[in-house]
Amino acid sequence: MSDATDAYDDLLDHVGRLTNVSKAREVLSWDQQVMMPEGGTPARSQQLSTLSAVHHDLLTDDELGRLLDDLSESSLEDDRAAVVREVRREQERAVCVPTDLVERISAASSEALTAWREAKSADDFETFAPHLEELVDLKRRYAEHVDPDRDPYEVLFEEYEPCLPLSHAEDVLTTLRDAVVPLVDDIRASDADLATDAFTAHGPFDTESQEALMRTALDRLGYPWERGRLDIAPHPFSTGTQFDARVTTRYDEADPIGALLSTVHEFGHATYTLGLPDDAYGTPLGEARDLSIHESQSRLWENHVGRSTAFWEGFLPAVVDAFPGVDDVSPREAYEAVNAVDPTNLIRVEADELTYHLHIVLRFEIERDLIRGDLDVSEVPAVWNDKMESYLGVRPETDAEGCLQDIHWSHGNFGYFPTYSLGSVVAAQLFDAAADDIKGLDDQIRAGEFDSLHEWLTENIHRHGKRYETNELVRRATGEGVSADAFVDYATAKYGDLYEL
């Protein structure tokens, strides 16, 4: 037992170092996106690359392998077993992929990124296609190194969602697709006339007042400024630790509500990070349970709080304070404006809460078939457009508005897209469970009282870190594993009301 304790302490030292290098890298990345002058890129790229290499060296260090071997033979209590399980998962994956393949993928992504930017801007899929082919090929080889006997897409999906079985995720996405497609059909056929332009009709909205409004919103939601910041970034994100979790946003003078919902979304990510236990910093118990659960937190706050009737009944006066020109907007109109569905929209990042899932399912199906070898890169534009027509009833006229719109594949990120929708369905499950447990949650949201909701999320999700695997974590919080049912019920009721279906 004493040897195991020593080995466990040594493991924690090693993992602490890994965490610190990884978190240091995040600080550099935040700085690059938020603060760094443009001239800084050459040195910053090298610094980020060195920290990645140092992290990889620490993760594949023989000493870590020996510690994990020692600990697998000893009987560990639950928390320690969870720590060892999580470190081993990451370590085993890292050691079985040759460094030169990792470097080739990194170099190919770098070239693909440049090619993608040009291809998108010129609406020329042909110039991007060879890069996409190369990345598909390299990532298939990557998957083969990890496990030659399994579906390569499954292996890649686990890069982002390591402990939710792909078959389970696939069921969820199929359920979602089969429920959302007819709902969007009904909405398209509806005569309901929503107050889509309730706010935007009163623009422009100056950036300074928008920023003040974001701070008011974050105050109301309970963001602890002594452990956070709000800054501007071209592509909003949240990053940090339980001691310092930062939010970024961007401003569009035509639309303050876009910035608001984006800020609330990133705030949701930050609350998860802040809710991780302080004393577990540097161990898997102090780290978030992967992308879907992270996204569930951002979507819960963005959609189930920030797009709710109760929130707008309470928060609208703050918007009027910031922009007196909108004083004739009613809470119902505000609610309609933030929830209007636009089936003609072609762009994922501009999609509403409902059609968003169809954008994701389409990408999931295409990337899965690419990686499995069931689809050729050359077929992607046509398949994309066919699926858009089949799921959303619209057909992109250009690839720039179609299969070239997202950056993910040029990074070699195959398996990432599903986590957005998975997060969204988990958000619906969690919100239902929270509403069952918290008496008068709706009234609290209206009154700007969020302590109970924060406590519920911390108690049921945040404080566990990576203690439980994904389905187990969700089951403990809601009574069932990851499922699309709660979202489908929620969306059916919500859009049924809005569109008089």
Place this chain on the structure above:
Amino acid sequence: MSDATDAYDDLLDHVGRLTNVSKAREVLSWDQQVMMPEGGTPARSQQLSTLSAVHHDLLTDDELGRLLDDLSESSLEDDRAAVVREVRREQERAVCVPTDLVERISAASSEALTAWREAKSADDFETFAPHLEELVDLKRRYAEHVDPDRDPYEVLFEEYEPCLPLSHAEDVLTTLRDAVVPLVDDIRASDADLATDAFTAHGPFDTESQEALMRTALDRLGYPWERGRLDIAPHPFSTGTQFDARVTTRYDEADPIGALLSTVHEFGHATYTLGLPDDAYGTPLGEARDLSIHESQSRLWENHVGRSTAFWEGFLPAVVDAFPGVDDVSPREAYEAVNAVDPTNLIRVEADELTYHLHIVLRFEIERDLIRGDLDVSEVPAVWNDKMESYLGVRPETDAEGCLQDIHWSHGNFGYFPTYSLGSVVAAQLFDAAADDIKGLDDQIRAGEFDSLHEWLTENIHRHGKRYETNELVRRATGEGVSADAFVDYATAKYGDLYEL
């Protein structure tokens, strides 16, 4: 030759990694001082500590030792020889000090820092004394590991100034002391009535206008914003790389000129960093030649530009634009205000350009004697006060205003103080040489044209990185090694004029 080339390339890879870890650490430190919310400290301390440990591991890695051994036997061209010389110096020092001693010093400093803060606030040297004793002891042991046969203070001085012999530095400081003490005596006896309060009489000065004034000043001096930033920090500093060198400052509503000169000082540091060659980033040829030369750049811009008659003749209108209340201040009054000598001042960081050196010489003499074992910690307060009386004609009434005022010793930094004065004398040498080479430099300063001065400094100092050792670098730029003579001549003339001596 091919083997040596391979080894040299491997060395550059290794040194590039070292540089990137070190520069990443600087970004984290900048963030901590400028951006980080206060709650972030626990995680940030761990991240900084891990990056230090990673750096130390890379520096003491056997592979680096082998590469350096291989390269010492091969004949290298000049630049490569300089790179190997600099890496070897740092590596040899690191490998001969046991890790546990480094860790003990780090832990002792951490405790000493807390004790020093309390002792200073309570004016109670006794509570700090045991911590100072421990640090003196640990640092002597540190020096003994590096070289048991040499003066331990010399060894510690080389931590900050590795290639300027201590005996040389000591001569410079003695010359300085022997010239400045009688000059300050004369000033104290002078009847001259300088316009000390020319600006401060018109306060307060709001922070927002002060910041705009700083940006105007940095624009005028030629700060390249695409490679820099200006922010606020409690203790102003500059940090970064040739691609991104940032400036910080702080504001006092009673005195905008303090912020201005501090900003110009940090700008001087930043210009050095920015002048290092881009293509040598990650090697010693792309790094600054230690602290004295760095300080020479900040002092040159602060004192020889920012405190000059010509600068104030040109820049005063910008101050009036920012603060119309000062429109009755003449350029001569402004010049007097920024150059007034106050021999009664007890605090180093508030000292004028002249008496500053006596504060340094005093610290240098005390820390040298402490480390050499010629002075007991218990004697420090009395010796400090005696020297203050002897050099400056004033005696502190408390240790808080005396030997407890500076943070350096509680960090275990013995040998650091001299670099401030050494930088200042090199600044005077460089400015003389630049004025000889640049026709009409004074007129250019008045007109706000700084291109020639930037070019001269880049050509003679910045672009060399660590190519030459300190005296050689200064000799190539000015015709002689580091010397106090130019400063003494400059100060004698300047203060002779100001104080009608």
